[in-house]
Amino acid sequence: MWSIGELAERAGATVKTVRFYSDRGLLPEASRSGGGHRRYGAEALEQLRLIRSLRTLGLPLPEVRRVLEDEGAAGRVLEDAVAGRLRELGSEVRALRWREAALRLVRECPHAAERADRLRLIGAVNVPPSTAPLARFWRAWLPPRMPARATSAFLEEAVPQPPDEPDPAQVLAFARLHAMTTAPCPGGRQPQPEVHRVGGAHGAAALYAGLAEAYELAGSQLRRARDPYPGEALDAYVAAYASAYDNPDSRQFRRLLALRLAADPRLDRYWELTAVVLTPPGGAPEPTPGSADDWLRTALERDNAAAA
Template sequence: MVTSRDGLCGIGELAERAGVTVKTVRFYSDRGLLPEALRSAGGHRRYGPEALGRLRLIRSLRALGLPLPEVRRVLDEEDGADDVLEEAVAGQLREVGSELRALRWREAALRLVRECPPGERADRLRLVGAVSAPPSTEPLVRFWRGWLPQRMPARAASAFLEVAVPRPPDDPAPEQVLAFARLNALTLAPCPGTARPQPDAHRATGARGAAVLYTGLAEAYELAGGPLRRGADPHAGEALDCFVDAYTGAYGVRDSPDFRRVLARRLAADPRIDRYWELVAEVVTAPGSAPEPTPGAAHDWLLAALEAQTAAGAA
């Protein structure tokens, strides 16, 4: 690298060989990333043979988007440099992924506004403007926190939220952006009355029973997913039995035809959030694909199966 007799080079020569400006070399030097070997009698910076390789490494790390503190960690860590570099690159990949998701959502939102009739644009702008990019599911989580029984065990509540709160697609179609924006608006809308209505099934179980109930319901909804995907009509079977068992386990009672009739009446009278589940299905289903069963669709299918069974028993 060097041409001088002492094996050192000046800042201008180093900058030229590295293909950068003198200002860039001075910047990294002043921040301690590119140490000088010494200063000449006139105060000029002098660099050793290793400076060119170090400067090129700095430029490569910066080109990957690593901030200066991460660059310093990689340069300073001798034995674990590979581990530090891997960690830093992984962090940058996560950040880039988030930026890409945000750009895809912005693109889909812009297409949504551009392609809608002029008379609907103001409403579309209001809806999509209330959603961050990438979108946050926090309003949906807060909605369910208010709906679920108080003092419900954290593990059971988290398991339910995993199912009830849809994960926004990374590369959405405009229709999915619109559905998520409407879902966001639905969960942020003020509740009628003084409090969000709670289903009787929640109030009757208590905190411990709620955990039993929702664990059982999750299993029943999964079992109902198969018939739903096949387009089968509601019917008695394993999924319905699991559905009823969730309630008997939560209430601490035995299954019987009388219990099933009471349960059918109670569930039919409970508050419903059908619009929420309709929008969830639109969010998670790509245009042109068969809709994936949601917990709401599974619940409706199981309730219809229960009502059909109890009606047949009464007849």
């Protein structure tokens, strides 16, 4: 049997540490001396070493208790605790990288007025940043009662995920996206494309499913730096709108579609900022639904001009 001091010495810990874990029932006492002093056996030494290892890994005391109760950490409790801690650390690392890039953004700004504006923008964003405000913006844009699966598919394409290792430009772009999507809309109501009213919820679901295919085809052309031209991507684009409007794809419909698209509200600034968020430092700009749509609109205009 060891005294509390002897156990602490063998474990390389302090008496205060041993007493702390004993008082919380994590460290078993083998017996008490005649004078009421604690006595510990070899089991306590192994348990203390395990406790200190788990605490070094950052596990909180409730998790440590669960691990100790799980037959000496031989079961799933330890695996689950470690997995949870890894998720927490991942979030903490992302937050630190975001803060580092934000600090560089402020440091590299030479003008006091602009620095104050940047501080205001980045101060409004949670760390690590959340995409929830952007998703809410698009949910208000989409027609009510649009099927959940179609909405999720659209949001996956429209909402850029903040990079794990952002540079200052990406931090600023995401902060501006946050400000843009949380600002009140003029007149208190967000403008919507005409096709949402005409096609309704299910028509919009079919529209955005077709547009996703068209954007993917156009994106491959954007990556090759190809000029807009009539072809498979444009056909898929027109077919998506033709389905929503319940019209056949015809030369007349293509002319009418170009007029309708020109009158619809545009979100060019959103897509410009999204491209910055998605593009790694020094990399080529990644196609976005906005840049793909621009490419396809130009292709439509050229197709109509050639037919005329």
